[in-house]
Amino acid sequence: MRAVVQDRYGSDPDAVLAVAEVARPAIGADDVLVRVAAAGVDMGTWHCMTGMPYAMRLTGFGLRSPSALNPGRGLAGTVEAVGSSVSSLSPGDEVYGSGDGSFAEYASVPADQLARKPWNLTFVQSAAVPISGATALQALRKAGTQPGQRVLVIGASGGVGSFAVQIAKAMGAVVTGVCSTPKVDFVEALGADRVVDYLVEDVDDGSQEYDVIIDIGGSRRLPDLRRALDPRGTLVIVGGETGGRWLGGFDRSLRAVLISPFVGQTLGLLASTEEAASLDDLRGMIESGQVTPAIDRTFPMADVAGAVRHVEEGRPRGKVVITI
Numbered sequence: 001m002r003a004v005v006q007d008r009y010g011s012d013p014d015a016v017l018a019v020a021e022v023a024r025p026a027i028g029a030d031d032v033l034v035r036v037a038a039a040g041v042d043m044g045t046w047h048c049m050t051g052m053p054y055a056m057r058l059t060g061f062g063l064r065s066p067s068a069l070n071p072g073r074g075l076a077g078t079v080e081a082v083g084s085s086v087s088s089l090s091p092g093d094e095v096y097g098s099g100d101g102s103f104a105e106y107a108s109v110p111a112d113q114l115a116r117k118p119w120n121l122t123f124v125q126s127a128a129v130p131i132s133g134a135t136a137l138q139a140l141r142k143a144g145t146q147p148g149q150r151v152l153v154i155g156a157s158g159g160v161g162s163f164a165v166q167i168a169k170a171m172g173a174v175v176t177g178v179c180s181t182p183k184v185d186f187v188e189a190l191g192a193d194r195v196v197d198y199l200v201e202d203v204d205d206g207s208q209e210y211d212v213i214i215d216i217g218g219s220r221r222l223p224d225l226r227r228a229l230d231p232r233g234t235l236v237i238v239g240g241e242t243g244g245r246w247l248g249g250f251d252r253s254l255r256a257v258l259i260s261p262f263v264g265q266t267l268g269l270l271a272s273t274e275e276a277a278s279l280d281d282l283r284g285m286i287e288s289g290q291v292t293p294a295i296d297r298t299f300p301m302a303d304v305a306g307a308v309r310h311v312e313e314g315r316p317r318g319k320v321v322i323t324i
């Protein structure tokens, strides 16, 4: 089969990522072989490609070179074969989910990381959901988001944020999205009640307080975020890309967790899980029309480098997807 391969870390996608002929992956008893139709690209792809921040290399990604030879994870496609212990899916089922090596014609995926794809989405739209949509859902749930609460989504125009705005609205929250000037209209169209352009307005000057802050972009200082949070409010740190080469901002998340027991606010971080349960819940929101993946653009697998570069440059409004 044809697949993207990567045998070393590097920051130039043209130099590091190539398309080659490789063997189809084998499946174990609990796995499903998926014929991939489309695969999502996100900042996680960039982290896998560069091996940065360095701390991630100590957590199983490979110290000197990547342990996974293909940086893709989110996917949508059709079940080709199932392992002997899998009874929930059958060949021919249309699925979405995440697993190793999704930038390929076939991927072997644990069955408990796959779910039926929403009937009203294309494969391209479906491939955008598993990583970013599940992260947004889990972050808002971790925050205990309730109807009527004031929710601030920092990084509302990106992959995770475009889902977070819609899911928070579906949960009945009053949503403020934060993004840069060129994307204000996009975040408005996602359904945000208010949009703050961080290039012209401070979200953390204390003039507005929020019950929930989902911090996905910008890596603001903790004291600044706390100033924008209700005294009993909840902060969930999802990510941010200005946090340094070694820890990538994880030190900020850790500080939030450490001081949380000593303050009235609840401060935490999200480590998202790849699980069918989140995909099932998202399917419900998608099929009822509450959530629609926002696709910025697609790239063919042969131009995977262009897709990663587009994401790294911060240009997407929503999600980037590779077609296989």
Ligand SMILES: NC(=O)c1ccc[n+]([C@@H]2O[C@H](COP(=O)([O-])OP(=O)(O)OC[C@H]3O[C@@H](n4cnc5c(N)ncnc54)[C@H](OP(=O)(O)O)[C@@H]3O)[C@@H](O)[C@H]2O)c1
Pocket: 042, 043, 044, 131, 132, 135, 154, 155, 156, 157, 158, 159, 160, 161, 178, 179, 180, 181, 183, 198, 216, 217, 218, 219, 237, 238, 239, 240, 241, 270, 271, 272, 273, 311, 314, 315, 316, 318
């Ligand atoms: N914790 C987890 O389990 C988990 C899971 C998935 C992703 N992540 C992390 O979450 C982060 C976002 O991922 P993504 O795929 O959504 O990335 P993305 O599509 O590149 O989106 C990044 C967002 O950050 C915004 N942003 C950049 N600078 C900002 C600033 N100074 N102030 C406010 N917003 C700013 C961007 O807005 P503009 O484009 O308008 O500037 C954009 O909306 C990454 O760090 C990723 O590694 C974490």
